[in-house]
Amino acid sequence: MVAITQGDPTPGSNLRDVSDLDPASDPRNEPAAPAIPGQVPAVAAGQPHAAVPVVAHHDVIDDAIETPVFVTEKLSVSYGSSPAVLDVSLRVPEKQITAFIGPSGCGKSTIIRCFNRMNDLIPAARVDGMVRYHGVDLYGGDIDSVQVRKRIGMVFQKPNPFPKSIYDNIAFGPKVLGMKGSMDQIVEQALRRASLWDDVKDRLKDNAFGMSGGQQQRLCIARALATNPDVLLMDEPCSALDPISTGRIEDLMHELKETVSIVIVTHNMQQAARVSDRTAFFIVDMGSSEEARIGRLVEYGPTDRIFTNPHDIRTEEYVSGKFG
Amino acid sequence: MTTTSSRPVGEVLGIPPASHRLRDRSFVLLLAVLTSVALIVLAVLLIDTGIDGIPQLSLSFLTSFPSAFPAKAGIESAITGTLWLMGVVTFVIVPLGVASALYLEEFADGTRWWNRIIEVNIQNLAAVPSIVYGILGLAYIVRGPLSLGRTVLAGGLTLALVVLPVVIITGREALRAVPPSIKEGALALGATRWQAIWRQILPASIPGIATGVILSISRAIGETAPLILVGAATFVAFNPTGLDSPFTALPLQIFSWISQPNDQFRMLAAAAIIVLLVILVILNAVAIRLRNRYQQRW
Numbered sequence A: 001m002v003a004i005t006q007g008d009p010t011p012g013s014n015l016r017d018v019s020d021l022d023p024a025s026d027p028r029n030e031p032a033a034p035a036i037p038g039q040v041p042a043v044a045a046g047q048p049h050a051a052v053p054v055v056a057h058h059d060v061i062d063d064a065i066e067t068p069v070f071v072t073e074k075l076s077v078s079y080g081s082s083p084a085v086l087d088v089s090l091r092v093p094e095k096q097i098t099a100f101i102g103p104s105g106c107g108k109s110t111i112i113r114c115f116n117r118m119n120d121l122i123p124a125a126r127v128d129g130m131v132r133y134h135g136v137d138l139y140g141g142d143i144d145s146v147q148v149r150k151r152i153g154m155v156f157q158k159p160n161p162f163p164k165s166i167y168d169n170i171a172f173g174p175k176v177l178g179m180k181g182s183m184d185q186i187v188e189q190a191l192r193r194a195s196l197w198d199d200v201k202d203r204l205k206d207n208a209f210g211m212s213g214g215q216q217q218r219l220c221i222a223r224a225l226a227t228n229p230d231v232l233l234m235d236e237p238c239s240a241l242d243p244i245s246t247g248r249i250e251d252l253m254h255e256l257k258e259t260v261s262i263v264i265v266t267h268n269m270q271q272a273a274r275v276s277d278r279t280a281f282f283i284v285d286m287g288s289s290e291e292a293r294i295g296r297l298v299e300y301g302p303t304d305r306i307f308t309n310p311h312d313i314r315t316e317e318y319v320s321g322k323f324g
Numbered sequence B: 001m002t003t004t005s006s007r008p009v010g011e012v013l014g015i016p017p018a019s020h021r022l023r024d025r026s027f028v029l030l031l032a033v034l035t036s037v038a039l040i041v042l043a044v045l046l047i048d049t050g051i052d053g054i055p056q057l058s059l060s061f062l063t064s065f066p067s068a069f070p071a072k073a074g075i076e077s078a079i080t081g082t083l084w085l086m087g088v089v090t091f092v093i094v095p096l097g098v099a100s101a102l103y104l105e106e107f108a109d110g111t112r113w114w115n116r117i118i119e120v121n122i123q124n125l126a127a128v129p130s131i132v133y134g135i136l137g138l139a140y141i142v143r144g145p146l147s148l149g150r151t152v153l154a155g156g157l158t159l160a161l162v163v164l165p166v167v168i169i170t171g172r173e174a175l176r177a178v179p180p181s182i183k184e185g186a187l188a189l190g191a192t193r194w195q196a197i198w199r200q201i202l203p204a205s206i207p208g209i210a211t212g213v214i215l216s217i218s219r220a221i222g223e224t225a226p227l228i229l230v231g232a233a234t235f236v237a238f239n240p241t242g243l244d245s246p247f248t249a250l251p252l253q254i255f256s257w258i259s260q261p262n263d264q265f266r267m268l269a270a271a272a273i274i275v276l277l278v279i280l281v282i283l284n285a286v287a288i289r290l291r292n293r294y295q296q297r298w
Helices: A108-115 A145-151 A167-178 A184-191 A213-224 A243-256 A269-275 A303-308 A313-319 B009-013 B018-056 B076-107 B111-127 B130-142 B152-176 B180-188 B194-221 B225-230 B250-258 B263-294
Strands: A068-081 A082-093 A097-101 A125-134 A152-156 A231-237 A261-265 A278-285 A292-301
Touching: A068 A213, A068 A269, A082 A108, A097 A269, A108 A125, A108 A231, A108 A261, A108 A278, A108 A303, A125 A184, A145 A261, A145 B180, A152 A213, A167 A184, A167 A213, A167 A292, A167 B194, A184 A303, A184 B111, A213 A231, A213 A243, A213 B180, A231 A313, A231 B018, A243 A261, A243 A269, A243 A278, A261 A269, A261 A278, A269 A303, A278 A303, A278 A313, A292 A303, A292 A313, A303 A313, A313 B111, A313 B180, B018 B225, B076 B250, B076 B263, B130 B152, B130 B194, B152 B194, B152 B225, B180 B194, B194 B263
Parallel strands: A082 A292, A097 A261, A097 A278, A152 A231, A231 A261
Antiparallel strands: A068 A082, A068 A125, A278 A292
């Protein structure tokens, strides 16, 4: 049996490398590894999960990530009674770009929204398992979600500038955080970091809605950077943009990873391959009905390896374009 | 060099049945007739009022108090009374309406039964005839618990009750028109819920809220029935001096003149109607301008 059960008694050791195992039992040779009875949580009981092994294939380098920004352990999110994504365990490294890829509905956005507790906004969402941010349990009882979001910035799928001037868009975050210092400097620095300063320095008082889509998205990145976050979460930041704007944002991400850790959700595999250091591949497990779709982490490792030598047949099929 | 063949249109596209075009035409004609019926009725009313009223309009008409002699009578006290009422109405409906809309839109959990009851009731209250509010105002504001008497304050509070449901409903619509992504964006920057609402959502919805408030005020200006019930006087030969002052208002003055047997007073009523209409048109124009100028296209 290739899949390592999540019920492994050693805490924190569920990050394993399948490559250590006998090649004869390579999962690609037995894609229909049956689920282990009793390992599937009760909510999913009775649904056919035969095609999905319970555990993701992890790379050994996971354990070598000594200073992870995020560590999730058996992280699950459900909306109402139906689970959206189940049992995600991974480590997000510091000052690198980690990409979450997978088909729509696989839960990659749901997971990234656990990292800054944006799921709190959905009353029916329930989060189980653990998310640690520099060792702190983000869903611990004494954690204030507002404090979490002060350290962890987010950029959304559709550019969402405030209906105000470019300047006020950037200044909003520092103002609500009560940051000290010259606001003009904070604004200029944020715009420079997002390589937007030269485009907009002469029209800082203009309404942000007059900018192009790509500029708006870079404004949203600048806005997030203005509060000096430790992490930048990007939820499909380029899906509404043309290729040139996308390229500029990707260049920007390369510059930014010197100073911030970045987690990006994308369903563009080429983008993941271009920008990320590590890639997590999620899959949506079609249950018996539309509501029973459950996202799972299939494989996580260095981007090079995920794209050139995936351990799981489904990752291989996805990255080679056979489905998704 | 390309050559274009000149085949007849009918050969390429087929010949349309004649009945199609006829049906299209007659449908457009029907709509035009129905629209013009409404417009003609309005035009007749306006022209009739104009013929009677315009000759009466003068500066002295606007600056005189009511009188038993038609030639001396004017609407100054009615105009000032109406302005006082509008002041009270605005003062009451803006904070109450915005706060209620904010609560229902941003904080209330719509799955709770009490919030649903509040919602349904506000919808229903908007449809309650204004005379019912007049009875309420008479029983609880003029007399009863508040016992304010027949004062500007009592009249204003009653009118505020009449239009409050509409203010709340339009306020909620204005708040809902701000996309959730704005709130998400603010919260993701570490803003508290209060900061997100107060600094982003509310400012973005102010044009919509203001439009609703202005339209509500213009509805309140024309209300007559509740004011009759709360006992506003129809013959007031002085301007209100404060919230506790007796008052009259334009629609009441019109109502009182129209019920006079003397034809000359009816002419004065027509003139007062013109003044009221002008105020309403100005208010509505401001509301439309606000909406068009500041409306955010997301």
